[in-house]
Amino acid sequence: MASLFLLAVWAEMKMVYAELIRRKYMLLMLAAYPYILMIFILLIGMSIGNRQIFIQRIGVSPEIFFLVSGFLIMSILGTSDDLLWRPIYDEWIGTLPYVIASHIPRLYHYLAIPIPRLLIAFFTGLTSVLPLMVYYYGLHGFIEGLAVILLGLFSSIIFIPFIMVVMGFIYGFGNVNWRVINVIRPILLVLLGAYYPRYLMPLAGYIVSSLVPSSHVVEAIQRLLIGSLNGLYAFILLGVATALFIVYSPIGVYSIGLWEKRKISEGVKTE
Amino acid sequence: MYFTDTKICIDGDNGLGKDAVIVAADLVKTYKTKKRKGLFRGEKKLVEALKGISFKVYRGEIVGLLGPNGAGKTTTIKILATLLLPDSGDAWVNGYHVVKQPFGVRKSIGIMLTVERGFYGKLTGRENLEYFGALYGLDRRYMEERIDYLMKLLELDKLGAVDRMFEEYSLGMKARLGLARALLKDPPVLLLDEPTLGLDPSSSRMIRELVRKLAHREGKTILYTTHNMFEAEIVCDRILLINKGRIVAEGSPEQLKSLIPKLRIINMVIRGGKGVEEIVSSMGFEKYEAKYEDTIVNLKISVEKPEDVLGELIRRIVNAGHEIISLKVEEPTLEDVFLYYASKT
Numbered sequence: 001m002a003s004l005f006l007l008a009v010w011a012e013m014k015m016v017y018a019e020l021i022r023r024k025y026m027l028l029m030l031a032a033y034p035y036i037l038m039i040f041i042l043l044i045g046m047s048i049g050n051r052q053i054f055i056q057r058i059g060v061s062p063e064i065f066f067l068v069s070g071f072l073i074m075s076i077l078g079t080s081d082d083l084l085w086r087p088i089y090d091e092w093i094g095t096l097p098y099v100i101a102s103h104i105p106r107l108y109h110y111l112a113i114p115i116p117r118l119l120i121a122f123f124t125g126l127t128s129v130l131p132l133m134v135y136y137y138g139l140h141g142f143i144e145g146l147a148v149i150l151l152g153l154f155s156s157i158i159f160i161p162f163i164m165v166v167m168g169f170i171y172g173f174g175n176v177n178w179r180v181i182n183v184i185r186p187i188l189l190v191l192l193g194a195y196y197p198r199y200l201m202p203l204a205g206y207i208v209s210s211l212v213p214s215s216h217v218v219e220a221i222q223r224l225l226i227g228s229l230n231g232l233y234a235f236i237l238l239g240v241a242t243a244l245f246i247v248y249s250p251i252g253v254y255s256i257g258l259w260e261k262r263k264i265s266e267g268v269k270t271e
Numbered sequence: 272m273y274f275t276d277t278k279i280c281i282d283g284d285n286g287l288g289k290d291a292v293i294v295a296a297d298l299v300k301t302y303k304t305k306k307r308k309g310l311f312r313g314e315k316k317l318v319e320a321l322k323g324i325s326f327k328v329y330r331g332e333i334v335g336l337l338g339p340n341g342a343g344k345t346t347t348i349k350i351l352a353t354l355l356l357p358d359s360g361d362a363w364v365n366g367y368h369v370v371k372q373p374f375g376v377r378k379s380i381g382i383m384l385t386v387e388r389g390f391y392g393k394l395t396g397r398e399n400l401e402y403f404g405a406l407y408g409l410d411r412r413y414m415e416e417r418i419d420y421l422m423k424l425l426e427l428d429k430l431g432a433v434d435r436m437f438e439e440y441s442l443g444m445k446a447r448l449g450l451a452r453a454l455l456k457d458p459p460v461l462l463l464d465e466p467t468l469g470l471d472p473s474s475s476r477m478i479r480e481l482v483r484k485l486a487h488r489e490g491k492t493i494l495y496t497t498h499n500m501f502e503a504e505i506v507c508d509r510i511l512l513i514n515k516g517r518i519v520a521e522g523s524p525e526q527l528k529s530l531i532p533k534l535r536i537i538n539m540v541i542r543g544g545k546g547v548e549e550i551v552s553s554m555g556f557e558k559y560e561a562k563y564e565d566t567i568v569n570l571k572i573s574v575e576k577p578e579d580v581l582g583e584l585i586r587r588i589v590n591a592g593h594e595i596i597s598l599k600v601e602e603p604t605l606e607d608v609f610l611y612y613a614s615k616t
């Protein structure tokens with residue numbers, strides 16, 4: 001069974017890397033992404049606000065906050081993009097019938113789909129988050145930076161079953177359409193709390209956001225950065241995130257099944 | 272020979288008793304589509320794609336589903352491949368019910384649904400097969416051996432296509448790769464939807480020959496759709512003639528030919544003029560057709576016994592001063608059978 005999962009990961013790696021290696025500028029884009037985001041936001045930020053106020057309110061320098069947020073967004077939303085795009089892409093190029101007619105367990109397949117890009121995200125973390133943290137905090141920054149990167153990857157992986165639930169229901173009841181992604185993305189962005197820390201949200205926002213497993217890890221990362229994370233609280237946050245991952249997994253598989261059934265009842269397109 | 276046996280399967284009979292590997296029993300499918308009328312208004316439209324189709328395919332047999340565009344061939348294949356739910360009726364593949372046991376069916380079949388699509392463009396042929404092999408859960412070592420074998424079998428290695436990106440493939444290479452994927456897990460059943468559509472003669476011939484080998488040497492059970500009568504005649508052991516969602520005739524290619532009235536066609540090319548047609552009608556032939564090109568006449572006459580009339584016909588034409596350039600007596604082709612049934616329903 002585990003070998004089936006590894007096989008799926010191997011297949012997805014081939015797929016993504018074949019595309020990336022054959023389009024090198026994509027690789028460059030990925031490496032530059034967190035920096036670009038950070039600079040962009042800092043420029044906007046400096047034109048409307050004051051650095052000192054930011055540090056007072058958030059508790060960490062804006063460079064670090066926005067670079068880490070950029071990294072988190074890239075790996076977490078990259079994961080949901082990968083998943084949400086796949087059925088649309090498969091339908092478009094005509095591979096969908098062969099994928100639906102395959103007998104790989106769907107959880108394995110969907111867990112495998114974002115992994116190649118997460119590995120790339122890992123290296124992007126090493127080239128963006130890590131140097132900046134070392135520059136600010138030295139050796140301590142190195143360890144903290146590594147923790148941030150690993151937690152970022154963790155938050156991306158536990159995002160997968162949640163996205164499976166969302167996508168199965170949306171595609172199953174509505175329609176498979178790329179426009180849907182444009183609607184979901186900003187909502188996810190807010191709920192994750194990467195740019196607007198969750199502990200500053202109004203209560204309702206806080207509650208909805210806690211249904212998203214990754215948001216807990218994002219909070220843990222932010223608290224780590226501002227130095228207000230103690231062992232117990234970290235344990236609770238990561239524990240809740242893991243529990244949600246486990247709860248969402250079977251619902252996600254069910255939800256994907258729902259979508260596939262809908263596809264089959266109207267006929268999987270072949271032309 | 273007409274197909275009357277519509278309710279082949281009694282409930283619970285999975286059809287395996289007589290080694291029937293594919294069993295379709297009274298399959299019905301109506302597509303519901305919306306026809307756009309203006310910006311917001313739509314009109315519901317129903318397309319009856321299958322109106323109760325029943326047939327069996329036995330182990331090691333190639334059965335052709337032959338019919339014109341829109342006959343329901345792809346719809347039938349999709350239902351058997353668990354990619355479309357029938358409205359009613361049952362079907363079993365390799366003993367598994369297509370609606371109730373789709374995973375059993377999926378493990379038993381290799382499918383090829385179109386020639387030109389269905390692979391990832393940026394991946395090479397080998398990478399594509401590896402990708403789908405992984406989705407089929409094939410063991411890595413077995414997979415690599417199998418891919419090498421299939422690349423040779425389909426001559427993709429000779430064409431230098433193994434390590435080329437799919438988006439650079441010619442149609443012939445795409446078709447071969449499609450068949451390679453269908454064979455990847457060495458399934459007992461193949462469902463092939465117009466696998467030679469648009470291919471050049473050499474690629475089509477290799478695919479046809481391979482399909483025959485797979486059935487007759489390896490015992491694979493194959494359902495093969497086509498709208499090409501010539502192809503059905505040379506590939507299939509048995510042909511189901513399908514038109515407008517119904518099977519209208521069934522039999523071996525020879526049997527199907529014997530189904531239409533036993534007419535032969537006298538095909539003559541004559542140098543002459545209008546006079547030729549007068550001679551023909553004066554002899555009392557009813558079914559004939561004459562095409563003119565300057566002074567050349569191409570004459571086709573359908574008769575039951577050409578030997579009875581041919582002598583007299585030639586004499587009259589020659590005596591009238593015309594010159595016979597060529598003369599052939601032809602057997603009806605499957606195309607004639609096909610037109611005969613297409614016009615009847």
Ligand SMILES: Nc1ncnc2c1ncn2[C@@H]1O[C@H](COP(=O)(O)OP(=O)(O)OP(=O)(O)O)[C@@H](O)[C@H]1O
Pocket residue numbers: 266267302303304318319320338339340341342343344345346347498
């Ligand atoms: N998804 C669909 N929605 C609506 N109507 C459909 C759909 N798919 C097929 N049809 C209709 O159902 C009928 C049968 O189609 P089908 O594709 O099975 O024919 P076919 O025999 O494969 O034809 P072809 O030789 O053109 O491939 C046609 O009238 C077609 O227009």
Ligand SMILES: [Mg+2]
Pocket residue numbers: 344345346464
């Ligand atoms: Mg078709």
